Amino acid sequence: MSVTELATTSIMPRSRIIGAYLEEARSECLRYMRAPGFMLPIMLFPAMFYLLFGVLMAKSNGVDAARYLLASYGVFGVMSPGLFGFGVSLALERDGGLLTFKRALPMPPGAYLLGKMLMAMAAATVVILLLLVMALLLGHVTLSLTQAGALLLTGMLGVLPFCALGMFVGTLIKGQGAPGMLQLIYLPMSFMSGLWFPLPMLPKFLQQIAPVWPSYHLDQLALAAVGMRQGTLLPHVLTLFGFTVVFLLLAARRLRRYG
Secondary structure, eight states: OOHHHHHHHHHSOHHHHHHHHHHHHHHHHHHHHTOHHHHHHHHHHHHHHIIIIIIITTGGGOHHHHHHHHHHHHHHHHHHHHIIIIIIHHHHHHHHTHHHHHHHSSSOTTHHHHHHHHHHHHHHHHHHHHHHHHHHHTSOOOOOHHHHHHHHHHHHHHTHHHHHHHHHHHHHSOTTTHHHHHHHHHHHHHHHTTSSSOGGGSOHHHHHHGGGSHHHHHHHHHHHHTTSOOSOOHHHHHHHHHHHHHHHHHHHHHHHHHO
């Protein structure tokens, strides 16, 4: 345990520790709300895709197509706050020395990461809500309250594996290179997971490697949430949980070694 961690746990009462976590989460959310040039593309990009492919072009294929693409583009939208909101900002803050400064503050060591995770979860929630409104009003998709809530919960928690992946990438590369590197992960992963087109439409070798990607497993959960998939969901949940834990541990190890 470091000197900062020891001082924090031994001096700060529990109420102050909880307050520090909440304040860091609040400041992190406010910081990104005040950066619309960063947050608006994250939220509007999947909405534009869904409007074009899930509403306008899917009308000829019936409501089921719009429902299917609601789940898939919801996953596509959820990936972005985790990868970019976490990975890019972490890489930039490491380069600028902000992460080193925060480590020197008398605050719980996990407050910084928790604040970013809550910010990503809030952004993912907004993305899913926006797509739900478009699906219900423009796509004429019929969802029960339970299905809408299940999709919202899937998106809110489903951002966490991508936070872990973004965090790990943010520890590997410099701030200026982070957006380009994450795009090289984000877009191919989305395509190969069947988020843009149903997997049966893709080449067979892409169908076979689809379960490698966390986005595939989250897509299966999202499809089940809107009633487009049957079967057991536990393997997908465990895969996403394992992916999150592994990449969080890898990222934490690199942060301890290299800052």
